[in-house]
Amino acid sequence: MSTRPLFLSTLLAMLLLGGCNTLDRLSQIGKTPELRPIENPVEKPGWRPVSLPMPRPEMARPAGANSLWRSGARGFFRDQRARRVGDILTVEVTIADKAKLDNETSRGRTNSDNLGLTDLFGFENKLQKIFPSSDAKALDPASLVAAKSDMLNKGVGKVDREETIDLKMAAVIVQVLPNGNLVVEGRQEVRVNYEVREVFVTGVVRPEDISPDNSIRHDKIAELRVAYGGRGQLTDVQQPRWGAQFLDVVLPY
Numbered sequence: 725m726s727t728r729p730l731f732l733s734t735l736l737a738m739l740l741l742g743g744c745n746t747l748d749r750l751s752q753i754g755k756t757p758e759l760r761p762i763e764n765p766v767e768k769p770g771w772r773p774v775s776l777p778m779p780r781p782e783m784a785r786p787a788g789a790n791s792l793w794r795s796g797a798r799g800f801f802r803d804q805r806a807r808r809v810g811d812i813l814t815v816e817v818t819i820a821d822k823a824k825l826d827n828e829t830s831r832g833r834t835n836s837d838n839l840g841l842t843d844l845f846g847f848e849n850k851l852q853k854i855f856p857s858s859d860a861k862a863l864d865p866a867s868l869v870a871a872k873s874d875m876l877n878k879g880v881g882k883v884d885r886e887e888t889i890d891l892k893m894a895a896v897i898v899q900v901l902p903n904g905n906l907v908v909e910g911r912q913e914v915r916v917n918y919e920v921r922e923v924f925v926t927g928v929v930r931p932e933d934i935s936p937d938n939s940i941r942h943d944k945i946a947e948l949r950v951a952y953g954g955r956g957q958l959t960d961v962q963q964p965r966w967g968a969q970f971l972d973v974v975l976p977y
Contacts, residue, residue: 928945
C-alpha cells in the first residue's frame with residue numbers, strides 16, 4: 725500500500741485544523757476582547773463539581789455537662805495547622821541559587837623504549853639472514869627495536885548558572901503516609917488577556933516542620949517538584965512553528 729495518499733490526507737487534516745484557529749484569530753483583528761456575561765457556573769455544559777481528597781467524617785459528640793467543649797471539635801485550643809487529608813497550607817518557594825565553576829586540566833606524557841640483543845649464544849649474528857637488508861651493516865643487534873610515543877590532553881570546563889524563584893501558594897494535603905508525613909500538592913492558574921500563567925508544586929513534608937502560621941518553606945519539603953510556566957499567545961509566539969519542530973527532529977543534519 726502506498727503511503728503517499730495517507731501522507732497527503734494527514735497533511736490536509738493538519739492544515740484544516742490550523743485553518744480553523746487562523747480564521748478565529750483573524751476575526752479578532754481590530755476588536756477588543758469581549759467580556760463574558762454573568763452566568764451560573766453550575767449550568768455551564770462543561771461544569772464539573774470539585775473533587776479533592778477528604779478526611780473521614782468525624783461524628784461530633786455533644787458537649788459535656790457544664791462545658792462548652794465538644795470532643796472532635798477543630799477549634800478552641802486545638803492546633804490549627806494542616807494535618808489531615810484535604811487541609812490547606814501555604815508553601816513558600818524562595819530559591820536564589822547561583823553556581824559558578826571553572827575547571828581546567830592538562831596532562832602530558834612522553835614514552836621512549838629501546839630494545840636490543842647484544843649476545844644470545846651467537847644467534848644474534850644470524851639476524852641478518854632473518855631480516856634481509858640492502859645494507860648488511862644496517863642491522864645492529866644492540867638496537868633492534870625503538871619505540872617512542874607522545875601524548876597531550878587538555879580540557880577546559882565552565883559552569884555559570886543563576887536561578888531565582890520567589891512565590892507563595894496554597895497546597896492541599898492529598899495523602900498521609902504511614903510514618904505520618906504529608907504529601908502536599910498545589911496548582912495555580914492566573915489568566916491575563918490571552919496568556920495563562922501556571923504554577924505547580926508538590927512534595928512530602930513533616931507535620932513538625934509546618935510553621936504556627938500554617939506555612940512551610942521549600943527547603944523543608946522532600947521530593948520537591950516546582951513547575952512555573954504558561955500558555956497562550958505569548959508562549960505560542962516564542963515557540964517554533966510545528967513544521968520547524970518536525971524538521972528539527974527528523975533531519976539528520
